[in-house]
Amino acid sequence: xxxxxxxxxxxxxxxxxxxxxxxxxxxxxxxxxxxxxxxxxxxxxxxxxxxxxxxxxxxxxxxxxxxxxxxxxxxxxxxxxxxxxxxxxxxxxxxxxxxxxxxxxxxxxxxxxxxxxxxxxxxxxxxxxxxxxxx
Numbered sequence: 474x475x476x477x478x479x480x481x482x483x484x485x486x487x488x489x490x491x492x493x494x495x496x497x498x499x500x501x502x503x504x505x506x507x508x509x510x511x512x513x514x515x516x517x518x519x520x521x522x523x524x525x526x527x528x529x530x531x532x533x534x535x536x537x538x539x540x541x542x543x544x545x546x547x548x549x550x551x552x553x554x555x556x557x558x559x560x561x562x563x564x565x566x567x568x569x570x571x572x573x574x575x576x577x578x579x580x581x582x583x584x585x586x587x588x589x590x591x592x593x594x595x596x597x598x599x600x601x602x603x604x605x606x607x608x
Contacts, residue, residue, distance in 0.1 A: 474585065476516065477546045483538040485511040513589070519545045519556055520585040522568050522578050530560040539563070547585075556581075 475496050481487040486508050501509040514525045514533075524533060534541045540561040547554045557569040568575040575581075 475548045476519075477548055479512075479515060479519065479546075480542075480544040481512075481515055482540075482542040483535040484515050484541045484543060485533060485535060487511065487515075488535060515543050516545070517587060517589060519543050519558055520581060520587045522558065522566075522581050525589065525591075530566045531562055533560060534562065 476494050478491065478493045480491045482489055486506075492512070501512060503509055517523070517525050518533070524530065527533065530541075540559060543558045545556045547556065555569075555571055557572075558566065559569075560566040566578075568578065568580065570580070
């Protein structure tokens with residue numbers, strides 16, 4: 474699976490942004506508060522239909538707007554897939570895959586396996602190791 478690009482509208486600190494990814498490793502480098510973690514959260518939300526930080530999709534909407542929109546283009550075994558997630562204050566959160574509305578929010582659960590390793594995970598592992606162990 475390869476995420477080719479992502480488009481964000483009114484997602485956290487992104488008003489309108491489009492990002493292209495290479496097929497290898499991609500690094501996000503920037504000053505604090507520039508949106509690196511928000512981009513990771515957007516990718517996670519796109520592939521799992523869940524936020525890393527909140528259970529309320531309204532918290533994700535950029536201040537002053539009524540909706541957020543995420544669109545990603547994936548390449549899976551030489552097949553292109555377009556995933557779209559929209560969250561609106563009045564209408565809730567919706568998922569489309571290849572322009573088809575998905576009724577079951579768990580549709581993505583086994584379709585796109587996602588693993589995320591955060592600083593919080595590192596701290597849990599570090600606390601459980603014997604004193605003096607090196608990671």
